[in-house]
Amino acid sequence: MVAALYWGGVGLLMAAIAMSVAVVMPRLDSGRAKADSQDGFVYFGHLRYWAPAQLTEALRGRDPVPVLSRQVIAMSRISWHKHRLVQMSLVAATVGAAMASTARIAA
Template identity: 55%
Template sequence: MAQDDGVTNGVDTAWHLYASLSDWTGKIDSKASFALTLESAALAGVAALAGSGHRFGRLSGFWAVGGFWLGVFLLGLAAALAVAVVIPRSEGEPAPSSDDFVFYGHLRYWSPEKLATRLADADLLPVLSRELVIMSRIAWTKHRRVQQSLLLAVAGAFVLAVVGVTG
């Protein structure tokens, strides 16, 4: 199928955006892995300090014990959000007859022969545009979860620090 310059430029731009979104998503996943490492280390440190004879092991009183568990909960929730970022996800499963052929989860439904024919005849811009919107939604959700994870980790660490100093 012959494409005019406007469509060709649009397809080229769409592929560049696709590559950028793939790169950004990978960086978001790396940030989530970093956050999870910090949050896991903080939880391990808190567990070590909660043993008998250590600072958190000697807490008494409603506010001190409640603050301790609040801090642990916030750190645990932060870690759970970081894990949620790196769990593979998509925007639903297409029917095997779907016209989507950019995402590997969709490609697995195609036979090589049908895919070759479809690629030769396809107007790629609508397919790429649809995939870009889906990828952007996924990347934005991942981005927000990393932000929330880090904010909760800071809040949990702050609460635990206050409890450790005053409890």
Template identity: 45%
Template sequence: MFDNLHGWGAKSVLWTGTFFILAAAVLAILVVVPRLRSRKTLEIEAGRNFIYFGHLQFWNPADLEDALKQQEILPILSHQLVNMSKIAWRKHRFVQLSFVLAAVGGVFVFIAGIAT
């Protein structure tokens, strides 16, 4: 279909659409890429944090049980909830933007297709 494109204008419309679609794909990939912290940072923080799964790997079950009984959980939980909501919000915005870029790219590719 696009092999009949002639001229710089029609080809640039196709390449612009392709760029938008690829940018949308990159944003979609960023949504599903896990947000993990470095092992060294997790080890340092694990002694006072026990909500995030990255910290929990450094705990043994008996020590974790004691910490959950003795320490105030609310500040740690509140901190983790705020951090997770920021990550979720950023990923939500990436999804929104990927949809917009994919739609715009699709329109450009469609225009290039009907211009042949």
């Protein structure tokens, strides 16, 4: 029983670490960035495929509101997902530490 409690706590701590790493890892969407680059001039992954003159022309000649709207929504979805991962990692770390500590004290 004590070993199961200890290793369950260690498992939760490891899951918390994995979720924390997932939060800070950048989401680059490199597979789609080139294909979507002509429709976007806000995300740096799209901008790397643009030439300065091409970007200047797009900023002067196109309405930026639809592009900004799409990017803000995409960023909010990513942020929401990452915030949920932070919440889950905090819960997993707290419960895991409590379980492992309880097991060590009981041993």
